[in-house]
């Protein structure tokens with residue numbers, strides 16, 4: 001069983017985030033204690049295929065859990081993007097274990113990276129376990145992923161800070177926040193910072209109702225500056241796109257380039273800039289601002305990769321270490337094909353096949369109501 005494991009490989013794939021090094025350090029702590037050697041596989045699945053490895057000697061990495069990013073580098077490499085069958089690719093990949101001299105593998109990544117790990121287990125019975133990673137927090141198998149709360153804090157701080165310049169210039173700021181398919185980052189940071197409008201992918205927005213009307217109501221109630229938090233993946237409703245938008249159409253969205261896993265590269269759309277351009281075309285909005293003694297001015301800010309940058313906060317350091325420790329235990333106990341998971345405040349285990357499914361903000365999530373009240377009640381309560 002576990003005693004045949006002498007050497008393991010660790011890889012990190014997909015977008016980086018604070019806490020990846022904390023996981024690596026957690027794995028190394030437990031591996032050292034169990035007398036198991038660790039090697040790092042560089043650049044995710046790319047390094048696995050191309051034999052790019054480094055030794056991981058724990059004595060060389062004191063306090064690695066405090067450092068942001070990943071010392072193993074990362075890439076978005078999809079080994080299944082070939083003409084061969086999934087089974088064949090998985091079998092070919094599994095033969096790399098011997099070549100790399102590893103008995104088991106810990107894959108740290110999101111749905112794409114862990115999807116590959118799952119196929120390796122399913123089709124080739126490979127000794128692989130997973131650690132869920134996504135800054136967007138959109139993996140079904142765990143309540144939280146490390147890095148998420150660090151990013152929420154960064155975005156919330158940015159919006160707090162932007163408020164002072166928005167106030168000085170009496171401006172509208174449209175702040176674009178990471179989150180390709182799910183709005184957790186935008187929702188949590190937007191509520192935390194008290195953003196005036198919060199737009200997420202799960203609830204496609206109506207330009208007229210959700211933005212123009214709210215801004216008009218806010219200026220009528222005396223507000224002179226406004227912060228709009230928008231997920232990079234927030235889309236307009238189909239009707240609104242057709243009727244209200246002059247600068248983009250459904251065709252623009254359909255033609256977006258895709259990454260190697262087939263995901264549309266929404267950062268190319270720059271929804272915050274599109275919203276600014278659309279608002280700038282609205283004379284009725286400008287007139288409402290002027291009527292209320294405010295010169296209309298609107299700017300966009302894309303937080304982008306600053307949200308994944310820097311050191312992990314304490315929550316993410318500890319969660320990363322706990323995930324690392326739990327993943328190493330899965331290996332020692334031969335519980336392959338699983339990933340570690342945070343349920344409440346407990347470390348649990350879920351099958352990779354379940355864990356990699358996507359998670360979204362659903363209508364019953366209390367943050368939905370909180371958002372709607374936060375947006376509405378402030379201006380309503382001030383109306384004469």
Ligand code: F6P
Nearest residue numbers: 015135136178179180232266267
């Ligand atoms: O999936 C995580 C994420 O941070 C998304 O929020 C964002 O769309 C994407 O990665 C950015 O990817 P890249 O680092 O390749 O530009």
